Amino acid sequence: MLSMLLRRLLLGLITVVLVSIIIFTGVEILPGDACTAFLEREAQGKLLENCRRDLDLNRPALERYVDWASGAMVGDLGVSVNGQESIAELVGNRMNNSLLLAFCALLVGVPLAIFLGVITALWRDKPIDLFFSTVAIFAMTIPEFVSSTVLILVFSVWLGWLPGIVLTSANASAVEFFPEIILPVIVVAMVMTAHILRMVRTSVIDVLASDYVRMATLKGVPYWQIVFHHVLPNALLPAINVVALTIAWLLGGVVVIEVVFNYPGLGRMMIDSISDRDLPVVQAIALILATVYVSVNLTADLLTMIANPRLRTLHMRK
Amino acid sequence: MNGDNKPLIEIRDLSIGYFNSAKQLLPILRNIDLSIQAGETVGLVGESGSGKSTLALAMMGYLSNPLKVLTGSTSFRNQSTFDLSARELEKIRGGELALIPQNAGQALTPTQRIGRQISESLKLHSKVTEADRPARVLELLTQVRLPDPMTLVNRYPHELSGGQQQRVAVAMALAGEPDALLLDEPTTGLDVTTQAHVLELLRDLAKETGTAMVYVSHDLGAIARVCDRVVVMYAGEIVLDGTVRQVLLKPVHPYARSLLASIPKLREASLPAALDGRPPAPGDVGNGCAFVERCTMAEDRCATERPILQVTKAGERVRCHLFEKVEKLAAPGPGSAVERSLISPAAEVLVLDNIAISYTTRGILDQILGRQPNDTPTVDDISIVIRKGETIGLVGESGSGKSTILKAIAGLIPIRSGSITYNGNEQLKASVDQRSKDQLRRIQLIFQNPDDSLNPRQTVAEILAQPLRLYFGLSSQELHDRSVEILERVRLGGHYLDRLPSQLSGGEKQRVAVARAFIAEPELVLCDEVTSALDVSVQAAVLELLNRLQREFGTTYIFVSHDLAVVRALADRVALLYQGRLCETGPAADVYSLPSHPYTEVLLGAVLEPDPDLVPVLSADDIVELSPMPVGCAFQRRCPRRVGDICDTQTPPWQQLNDEHLIRCHIPHRELRKLQTVQVS
């Protein structure tokens, strides 16, 4: 089992390294460099030279990559394109805010999704299932900017219950984001819940049709005991992976939501820095997001390994 | 046995069916009348589509989803099962009436330890207090003869072997101290020796506890061993109900007679009589007898009038208009002899010389670290000479390597060392990529499972066209003609060309697979358990087909099977394998008689036949071996005739008993003959 864990960790590390290479190479092969991108029309002469000197762009690519990568490992992400601010500082606050948003959404969404997923599976094809499954389909397929917009329309414009836009500054503490954070959390949670719900539902339905559940029924085990002791432990195992995948999606999908609500998170910053052509910042954010994605998946895999007896005990004993 | 005469389980005029998407009613069970007394052991025999499993589950008040009760009732202890509330059913199931399921590995919850699952039954159905439960669980595990119960209690189902899982299922069923046990094909998929052990256990338990048993199976050998009474089902009806001696030795229903005749027997070196056709699908039975289309004795009345269950003088129940005529027939005799005239002793088709195969692959960590795989090969030291026109049987249980060898001959698995020579002088390269097209054409492979070996998206025409296009350059008219011709040879016919595999029965699919192999005009056909996935009555037909094609084309067969009786029927020579090593080779008659290699002796002793008087001999323990021993005899751990350390350290020598018969054992063969008591010839 230990070797499996190590193997998984090793693979995760390799993936992160590969990502960093892809990011770096991606930026390198694009025409121009960070300075030409930033300065645009003014990218010439002394200005360009100075910029390049500030950002150390005159060294060979491999050297710069190693510098950047090793710096990143200790938390030093370099400086933004105007050579002024430490990216790590800039990003720090934003990341906290995004994490706050993600955390609140997870707190609300995951338990709700699991609960509804189980309910809709146990009462399959009954009104409650039809209702929630339909709502889930809507939540999953409607683009986030649409649902955000509609929610703002309903809850902020028409009903006036909640603020539709976040005006708190980026370095505010968590509490200050309340109640502006409510609508964004709802949108994020909605999409997340819909995906997890559908998956849990399918999983529970599959398990309900399994031989061992049939056996438990024929053993005379009461229905609810079957559900809690035989169905759920098996049906929820795959849920771990889906939750991880959804979290991973969150990192990308939340961008649009942050823009709509003007939420000062990492996603917003990413869009802004792309618009501003601040490539070092973009690079750094890309690396952070990718690392979070890989870590989340790794954790999910490890949790699954622990929770699933088949993976835990790999050898058949006599 | 209890005092009063009320039956424990009573089924009256039960009919169960379902409505398909076209709103037609498809009956699965039709007018079942059955009573089971306390302490009786009853076998429910039938092939696929007979409804036997549905009947057994109905006794517990369970119907799988689309099924509904159409008429009649079933009752347990005088309570109508289908009228009980959920709570009452929960009390009975697992308590007074317990199920031992078919595939225990799937029927045990993967996330719960064994001990806990048995405890659950104890908690629900017994009066054992919480404190006493762990001890009782250990008792139960010991009662089902599981070794080392203390460790087993904490294991998960997937950590156990098939035989162990099945025993756990039995223990779980016994936990509630039931009055009746329902067993749904409990030994399917188990090895011959494991099966024999589990059946002995069940038989002993029945005697010790006086529990009634309803044993559902298609395997008449198992039923013969365990049951006092046999009920034969066909197309959803009971067609015969009598004592085990009456039904197995002198059946009075044509179907039962044909069924028994179609089972290959260990003592008979002949092909069993095939039963043509297949059982009707639900909803396809006309107004007459369900068996009319396949019955050799059918009269006009049989097609128009459905027979009712009548009682014979001997007390059997039989559903046939002509049972009196059947009574007068002699007991079913041996089948047709296999003609073995085409063997040319001089022509060697295939020579396997010292073949060793290794199945282990290196994991990625090993690759990075440069570690070598485990050195003991999965299959080792295989040397066999196969002659033109003969059928050689490769026999063994799971792990014997027989399929591995076959796949290596086919070129699908790499050989670690050794050589294969084809037709005297051609070196057969280990991999398909390196062989010539002609070599590939002349060696064809037929797989076990016809559901898997035919491409579900290709019609029969396309399936047959594949080899034709590959090996011969034919015009499309020629393709069509050859396909029709081969289909007729396998008794299917040209109208099958447009069908998809999903529209064919198991037996028909296997015939298409056989046709596909023979359409290439091969010299050597490799058969990998080709009858194992088929119904009993269909197996005989496929064997007969293979034999006929061999006579017509002079093909050589390598026939792999775990079923000793099937191999006896078809093979000229037999090679017995254990853990990838040869134990005994020789003419079939010699191998199946004394003296035998100790493993042969164990296997032959464990084989079940539909003969209530036959007592199997269980000489070896039921241990599962995961990998072959690196030194010494392959059978050292389980051999009941171990002589000592020599068995562990030295590879046993080949002893030649006569021209062809070879045994690999440290015990001299004359002494073996003296020691052995199993008589099979």
Place this chain on the structure above:
Amino acid sequence: MSTIFQAVTKNRPQDRLFKVLRDVMSSPSGAIGLSLVVFHLVLAVTSPFIVPFDYREISSLLMLQGPSFEHWFGNDHLGRDIFSRTLLGGREAILITGIATPIAVVWGSFIGIFFGLVGGRIDEFAMRIVDAFLSLPWILKMLVLIVTFGTGMGVLIPTLAFFYGIPVIRIARAATHDVVARDFISAAKARGHGRIAIIRHELLPNVLDTLMVEGAMRWSWMLLAFSSLSFLGFGASPPTPDWGLMIADARGFMSFAPWGVLAPVVFLSSLIIGINLTADALAKALGIDRIQKAPV
């Protein structure tokens, strides 16, 4: 004779297609989904010929007017007729994603099937690279390219096709693994068929179903992505009537002129939902087990 034989209608590919269509239409969700998709496709093709007004026509008089007899959906902030713009709003999105999706599915399948068959270390390494790509948020990947190269169709189509083909690699590879383990593939190998022949005759027909369903889902996610990009200003460019763009424009005036937002919301959502419902019904009709994954 037997009911099984009655089922032997013909087994040509066309018959299967009709059967599948019939199955999809037989379930209520499938019927709704397919109808919505067909409606939108027909609309996309015919709308230029049926719109009452020129989508570019600006009018300062009609700015932010509500629905009226002449302008059924009202007018936007530049006085343009929302009804006409809405009817035309899906064209660019459907065109771009309609071209990019098949490209994505085809190239992703190629690579996925290839690695599924090759296996071994090459496969492991390639999957690491795929995973690395998948770990980057989609929007980041696309925006970087769009910002560098511009927003024309010539950039959007290849970008969408490339990045949305990557998850298809994993799906095709998994489907290939499933099929390759089955005996009929071994049978074909044992007969001596070449690799290409096996892929063509044995593998592809069995993998196609999964890929088709995946293709439908890819299309819906691509539409989602494209409209999100348009919303952010990186997709369709003004004055193109595009639903995403329209929502972005009308957002600021939502409090007093919500019709500018509602119409494109309804049309966009109905198309995406339609595709999803169809894909679900298609999966059921083809007998495929599908567990929804997060859109990557």
